Amino acid sequence: GAVVSQHPSWVICKSGTSVKIECRSLDFQATTMFWYRQFPKQSLMLMATSNEGSKATYEQGVEKDKFLINHASLTLSTLTVTSAHPEDSSFYICSARGFGLAGVYEQYFGPGTRLTVT
């Protein structure tokens, strides 16, 4: 099946610094990628949707200047958490949409990145 990777899997940073998380579709072209945030014991919350070569669409309440998303190619999207604060500590999961074997578009999820801001 389709594979989506994320790097790093775990990152600790100091408050005020910026952190970049990469999401790659390894064996298919993803025209659309999604970024989710998950707090402990909670479900996934969609942060933004990015289409290759265009600006990301952010969900209501998500600060676009704080969570910078770049989708420069069909296999790579990055999420940069700028000036991170402890409240940004969370599990970030990316997802890529590709044309699956069943002939429909399916979403494939990355393994997640745990961000801890001290």
Add this chain to the structure above:
Amino acid sequence: AQSVTQLDSQVPVFEEAPVELRCNYSSSVSVYLFWYVQYPNQGLQLLLKYLSGSTLVKGINGFEAEFNKSQTSFHLRKPSVHISDTAEYFCAVSETTNTGNQFYFGTGTSLTVIP
């Protein structure tokens, strides 16, 4: 927009007993249905999916789910659980719109298998 309801936030069950995790969604218009499992500190793993065809879908690890259009439900079942099934389970609905597919997640059900 869809809403996905997982009625039970926590389900404790004894090892080797059957289990059913419930999922209901708000609209049955052009939807695909998924169940994912998440182990601690890991991403989502697809258990099974319904795209079309038979309403009974079999997935990995002995799980199955049945799509019931009239009741807008997609309950997950396993006849005999193992300790290793302890995890968080998410139901998800993908709705086809003019701009593509929109994914909606339920709030999750924490399954705890008791030895």
